[in-house]
Amino acid sequence: MRAFIIKELAHPSKVSLSTDAPEPKTTDSQVLVDIYSAGLNFFDILQAQGKYQNKPPLPFTLGAEFAGKIAANSPIPKGCKYQPGDRVFGAQVGSFADKVAVDWQHLIPLPDAISFDQGAGLFVTWPTSYEALVGRAELKPGDWVLVTAAAGGVGIAAVQIAKALGAKVIAAAGSAAKLDVAKHYGGADYCVDYTKPGWQKEVLKITNGHGADIIYDPVGLINDSLKCIAWKGRALVIGFAGGTIEKVPMNLVLLKNVSLVGLHWGAYTPKEPSRIPQVWKAILDMFSSGRAKPVVYSEVYSLEKLVDGLAALERRETWGKAIVRIKEETTCERAKL
Numbered sequence: 001m002r003a004f005i006i007k008e009l010a011h012p013s014k015v016s017l018s019t020d021a022p023e024p025k026t027t028d029s030q031v032l033v034d035i036y037s038a039g040l041n042f043f044d045i046l047q048a049q050g051k052y053q054n055k056p057p058l059p060f061t062l063g064a065e066f067a068g069k070i071a072a073n074s075p076i077p078k079g080c081k082y083q084p085g086d087r088v089f090g091a092q093v094g095s096f097a098d099k100v101a102v103d104w105q106h107l108i109p110l111p112d113a114i115s116f117d118q119g120a121g122l123f124v125t126w127p128t129s130y131e132a133l134v135g136r137a138e139l140k141p142g143d144w145v146l147v148t149a150a151a152g153g154v155g156i157a158a159v160q161i162a163k164a165l166g167a168k169v170i171a172a173a174g175s176a177a178k179l180d181v182a183k184h185y186g187g188a189d190y191c192v193d194y195t196k197p198g199w200q201k202e203v204l205k206i207t208n209g210h211g212a213d214i215i216y217d218p219v220g221l222i223n224d225s226l227k228c229i230a231w232k233g234r235a236l237v238i239g240f241a242g243g244t245i246e247k248v249p250m251n252l253v254l255l256k257n258v259s260l261v262g263l264h265w266g267a268y269t270p271k272e273p274s275r276i277p278q279v280w281k282a283i284l285d286m287f288s289s290g291r292a293k294p295v296v297y298s299e300v301y302s303l304e305k306l307v308d309g310l311a312a313l314e315r316r317e318t319w320g321k322a323i324v325r326i327k328e329e330t331t332c333e334r335a336k337l
């Protein structure tokens with residue numbers, strides 16, 4: 001089978017696709033999944049070079065998020081609720097390949113109305129944004145929410161979730177094209193280009209001087225955003241896409257009566273597993289009711305062109321979720337849904 005195998009640590013642009021890799025071996029609790037689409041993440045680029053916190057032993061197949069079907073030749077562990085052919089999504093090291101072995105209990109059924117391309121980008125981004133806004137910042141209808149990198153993977157999900165929950169959303173991003181994406185696909189109410197000096201004044205003007213009740217920040221713009229946060233505002237620390245971990249002056253936190261709130265979705269599995277199904281139920285309800293819809297970047301890459309997709313992500317060109325399509329779903333398969 002095809003697999004993007006990291007034999008020695010290197011930038012993905014230096015790695016070639018293997019076409020004769022063996023199928024992954026399953027453990028007693030695992031099933032084999034035929035991957036149709038896999039999501040691209042910045043951490044894939046870091047992991048290939050050994051620069052990410054999670055360092056699988058060499059050799060390993062790159063990739064994490066995926067959507068696909070339980071393979072026809074998959075073992076079905078005792079108690080497993082899936083059958084060959086069932087549509088699922090999840091995340092497991094090794095998703096840039098035709099097949100991946102994954103614990104069946106970590107999979108989520110993929111609703112028929114969601115394509116494999118859309119499903120491949122859900123597993124990390126959507127619960128991160130939902131739990132940050134709802135579980136951590138306690139969003140209320142009518143709140144002003146400022147989302148930085150609003151066209152990015154987690155950002156566009158945050159814009160949609162906040163809108164679906166009745167907030168007024170200000171999208172901030174680094175170009176007019178990305179702001180269009182946040183407005184068109186995300187439904188943002190207002191847009192602000194954060195490459196322009198003094199952009200915080202725009203936010204204050206839009207909110208009639210009130211400021212943003214919630215700041216959702218995956219970039220590392222907390223210090224800048226505190227200039228336009230509301231009294232008792234909540235600033236959500238989601239990530240550091242800009243490459244710098246900020247040091248926040250604590251006098252600002254005190255003077256503005258604000259809360260700095262962290263969110264690490266991956267830690268819910270060991271720390272608070274009971275919350276995970278609640279979050280997924282809420283997200284899947286939003287999809288089924290049409291209040292939110294996963295956004296896929298316009299250029300979909302083949303597994304052979306994976307490196308081009310990762311390069312586009314690295315160059316900051318992509319928006320929504322960038323995807324590599326590994327297997328095409330036939331019209332016959334679609335017709336059966």
Ligand SMILES: NC(=O)c1ccc[n+]([C@@H]2O[C@H](COP(=O)([O-])OP(=O)(O)OC[C@H]3O[C@@H](n4cnc5c(N)ncnc54)[C@H](OP(=O)(O)O)[C@@H]3O)[C@@H](O)[C@H]2O)c1
Nearest residue numbers: 128149152153154173174218238239240241242263264265
């Ligand atoms: N806390 C959690 O549990 C959790 C979960 C998932 C992801 N994250 C983190 O959230 C961050 C964003 O993830 P994502 O999936 O949304 O990524 P993404 O789709 O690649 O979007 C990141 C966006 O950040 C902006 N950006 C600003 N400075 C940048 C720079 N120097 N290099 C690259 N991008 C830059 C870009 O938007 P503009 O061009 O508009 O500026 C870019 O599109 C990452 O740091 C990720 O690790 C955290």
